[in-house]
Amino acid sequence: MSASKRFSVVCVLLSLCFSYLLVNCAAEQADNVTEGVTEGVVEAMTKGVTERVGDKFPNPWQYPEQCRRPGTEKSWFCDVDGVLPKEQADSIDSLLVSINANASCVCNCSGNTTLELADDEGYVMGVAVVTSLEEDLSVANRTYHLERFGDAVRQDWFSDRTCDDSALIFTHYMYNCSKIYISLGDAFDSLLPSQSLSSIYAAAQPSLDTGNVGQAITVTIQKLNAAINQAMRPTEPPPPNNLVWGILGVITISSILLFHYWIKY
Structure with a gap:
């Protein structure tokens, strides 16, 4: 193969490598932009629902009756x-009290408390059960209203938390068609x-299908608490970014090809 042809091959290989890196970068940027827009829309919708229904639903420490x-x-x-029934409610409440008393700190660990109830600076978990969402519940919009109401x-x-580390298991009861939604604060996003969450919903679904709402709530509490604790355990460092390895690969290949070309010609 002539020198000019070899040089052309080198150029083509380099072009392909750099094209791949550019496409990779563009895809990552597009994902970031889409995620930001989606979060903004959801935040705006949730704010409106909070003003409309959030202050009408009692909390158990101020309005236990x-x-x-x-x-x-x-x-x-x-x-x-x-x-x-009262026995199930007592059992669920006892489980929540135990979890909240021993919960790990998720964020702002220098003084995060909730009213007079918190025993430490850990996250908090609560449960609410309703039979009406005060909305038209067609099949298409039930999930939408459930999530907005729960949030x-x-x-x-x-609202008094110094960081958004709360979790609420919001349950809409309908005979043999109950549905659970897990509302999480921003501190749990990462x-x-x-x-x-999908695995937690799947674990609770058999109990919901048989109408055992109390058991479904208990399973959800236990699974959610286990998932949070597992996520907070120290883990191995994540692998290096693929983009970095791609750049290093391009540099290495380019150096080898150019050195080979320089030695031969």
Whole structure:
């Protein structure tokens, strides 16, 4: 092969490598822009719902009677319509009290407390059960209203938190068609991927299908707490960015080809 042809081959290889890197960079930038726009839209919609319904739903520590928790010293459970029998409600509340008393700190670990109920600076978890979302519940929009209502209630309940590290298991009860939504504060965004939440929903679904809402809530609490604790354990450092390795690969290949060309010609 002549020198000019070899040089042409080198140029083509270099062009392909740099083209790949440029496409990779463009794709990453596009993903970041899309994610930012989506978060902005969701934040705007949630804010509107918070103003409309969040302040109308009682919390169990200020209004225990309205939440069907009279005489309870500490409560993180509100069942305004009395869906669950008292024994199940007591069991769920005890589980929440235990979890919140031993919860790990997620953010702002120098003085984060919730009212007079917090025993330490850890995250907080609560449960709310409703039979009505005060909206038209067609099949198409039930999930939408469930999520907006759940986010609004969580933000209202835990508005005093110095960082957004609250979790609310919001349950809409319908006979043999109940649905659970897990509303999480921003502090959990980097801890719990969507796959973790999907597995929690899947674990609770069999109980929902049989109408055992109390068991479904208990499973959700336990699985969510386990997922948070697992996510907070120290992990191995993440692998280096593929883009960095790509650049190093291009430099290495280019150096070898140019050196070979220089030695031969």
